[in-house]
Amino acid sequence: MKNIVLYKSKYGNTLQYATWIAEELDWEIRDFSKFKKTEISNYQNIIFGSGVYMGKMNKIKKVLKWFKEKPIIIFACAGNNNVEKxxxxxxxxxxxxxxxxxHKFFYLPGGVDFSKVKGVFKIMLNVFKKYLEKKKNKTKDEKAILKGFYNPTNYVNKGHIEEIVSYAKKIEDFK
Ligand SMILES: Cc1cc2nc3c(=O)[nH]c(=O)nc-3n(C[C@H](O)[C@H](O)[C@H](O)COP(=O)(O)O)c2cc1C
Incomplete structure (x- = not known):
């Protein structure tokens, strides 16, 4: 039986992690949009990872619907550097x-570069940025968000995949 890493990535961070994980495990890798529901039974183990935008993991609704009967490993990649909250x-x-x-959930720290954002997200972010800039008595979180608009962050690091890879190896051996 085969194993696969599926990903959905807009800005490349999730793709980088998916690539490292697939290399480390010697599993197949594919963009989730090119994967068909009918293929699920061809795979023994599946990892799905996607970026988080406005609180939501990309494609997670579809993934949770498709994998109701089959537990998989899921990782989210977002802008914070392992902040528990x-x-x-x-x-x-x-x-x-x-x-x-x-399912088994993992978090992998991505980063944010708002200069790469285009389209509707860009318009929404600019409105939000202007609102924060004008706001008096900003909270700590709001100050951190504003800082992120001016300074891109990048926490992507191969070391972060250790936990998910060792978990995947364990279940691979077990099945
Ligand atoms: C428009 C936009 C909205 C975002 N919203 C969130 C969010 O709600 N929470 C969060 O932790 N990170 C958020 N981020 C950061 C992304 O999750 C982060 O850049 C992640 O690495 C994206 O994955 P990707 O590079 O695979 O597309 C946002 C980034 C953008 C550009």
Whole structure:
């Protein structure tokens, strides 16, 4: 039986992690949009990873619908550098308790470069940025968000895949 890493990435960080993970495990890798539901039964183990935008993991609704019967490994890649509160928000925004117990969730730190954002997101972000710039008595979080608009961050590092790779190796041996 085969194993595969599926990913959805807009700015490349999730793709980088998916590539490293697939190389390390010697698994297939594919953009989730090129994967068909009918192929699920061809694979023994599946990892799905995607970027987080406005709190939501890309394609997670479809993934949770497709993998109701088959537990998989899921990783989110977002802008924070392993901040527990932000990771909990991502979990709560995208999964219910049963889904979190059924699948195995990991967080991998990405980063943000707002200069790369285009289209509707760019318009929304500019409105938000202007609002924050004008706002008096900004909270700590709001100051951090504003800082991110001016200074791109990048926490992508191969070392972060260790935990997910060792978990995947364990279940691969077990099955
Ligand atoms: C428009 C936009 C919205 C974002 N929203 C969030 C968010 O709600 N929470 C978060 O932690 N990171 C957020 N981020 C950061 C992304 O999740 C981060 O850049 C991630 O690495 C994207 O993955 P990708 O490079 O594979 O597309 C956002 C980034 C952009 C550009």
């Amino acid at each position: 932000d990771i909990n928000d991502i979990k709560n925004n995208n999964f219910n308790e049963e889904q979190l117990a059924f």
